Amino acid sequence: MERKNVIDIERVDAYRWRLKRHGAMRTDGLVFASAGMFESIRKEESLQQVANVACLPGIVGPSMAMPDIHWGYGFPIGGVAAFDMDEGIVSPGGVGYDINCGVRLMTSRLSRSELGDERIKDLVNTLFQNIPSGVGSSRKDLKLSPAELKKVLRDGAGWALSQGFGTPADLERIEEGGTIPWADPEKVSEKALERGRSQLGTLGSGNHFVEVGMVEEIFDTEVARVFGLFEGQVTVFVHTGSRGLGHQVCDDFIRLLLKSTKKYGIELPDKQLCCAPVESAEGRDYIAAMGAAANFAFANRQLITHWVRESFESFFGLSAERLGLSVLYDVCHNMAKIETHRFEGRERKLCVHRKGATRAFAAGLPQVPEIYRQVGQPVLIPGDMGRCSYVLVGTPGAMEETFGSTCHGAGRVLSRHQALKAAQGRSIARELESHGIYVRGATRATLDEEMPEAYKDVSDVVEVVHQAGISRKVARLKPLGVMKG
């Protein structure tokens, strides 16, 4: 515990904290947080993890952490780090087990008044019936042959579309168009394929969810108009990732890269940070396999989107057109990407790791879908199931300072064990219902672990990134009904 006293911390301004380079660190650490939040962050081991990432070869700019930072394995959750293509590394632990875990937001033409309290319950129950969730769940009508599964890994959301799940307009509104082009299914192990085969189209468990909500407040009328948001509008969030397939890809490559780390003489403060040079055979193989797992996740969210639409259509007895359930955007949380950024006055091709962080590109960039290019990339920040969520927009500030990155959610404050203890003798479902939010979990334990007080208040997190200028508030959403995996 005395380790953290070694870290020399300097307050840069109201929302920035610098961890001064020392020991094996090759660069400074930079944490975005308010003074209040930083008080609790500094009690955790996550700052040591920011410092550990700063020790990795070829890091460009500081080792960063967003205000939702918390203690992860290897990289902190909320971590952002960019590495030089020639001298830098790629690290599976810097992406995480749930490769391309991410969120998607759908908007509708429905308004809150069309969805009474009792109907919300029935709607959530309908979603529960139509979307497999929880442990051991599988989609019985979606058994894929090995060849078909490889198509999923190559084409991502595009595969789902080719099977009739969704429309071309959906693809435009997904990060990378829903397909990582450099994915190579042949780099994914048999074990990973086996774990993924029955899990496509399932939500998973833990913090994954489908949430029906409404737009409660608009902060930026112009951007909200471009995003198609209006006050009182019914929305749907989907949060899930690459399931067992992505976990196994991460596991396979950590095992492999533990060996590469030795081979390339890289010193590691934590085994979980094992890595390989970006341009090495092992590095390239990992990037290709990670891309394939990311495509599995894009396809997964696309399938679930389709079943959300079907559930709404059958529940309301309205046409797809009348409901207008369209994808606003879909962001990745756990990814490393090869991107070009301007750093210290010149264009640099970098391998940007975002682990529990979101890309937040500014207006004008070609990676931002044309329909949003004049305002910037939509950034989706889900909160806990009891408070609220946000839609933000990417800014030039993020391009200048964070390689176009921002926070990804609320960030846990209580361990699962502490949360279970705090929930003893209470009914989290009943408490939320008294606040007008109907929740249903695959198990009671899921709801207890995911109780709102287990998380930071997402409004505080968002306020930091907004004030620091690395993204801007567009709208706040309120949950109405939540299905937890």
Place this chain on the structure above:
Amino acid sequence: METPLYEWIDHTADVGFRVTGKTLDELFQRAGAAFTDLMVDLSDVNPVEERSLRLEGDSLDELLVAWLSELLYLFETEGLLFSKFRVTVGPGVSLKATLRGERLDPERHRWKLAVKAVTYHQAEVAPINGGWRAQVILDI
């Protein structure tokens, strides 16, 4: 009072556990049992199906992670949970194991925790007074 099989490690985003054993064989057996008990109650798992496996690693820490990852793989692909473990560690950094258990039965097994992966973060197998100690953090 009987000593608990394992000790929780409180981690903000994830969970971990510590086990001890008089020998490495016993340590790995207990780690396997603890892993099952995080998911469902160990005593509810009937030892009716058998599997055998062999694993190698570069260090005992890595062997521990590989061991638990293999149990997770068997659960995710076949739904198998194990309650009886016969493990022989060695020669070198390797193990062979015979496991007995059964498939998850949602009617009978009360589900506790879903594990995504077994991490190397702070994973450790170390000698202690009169035996061995292991700890591991799981991504959940």
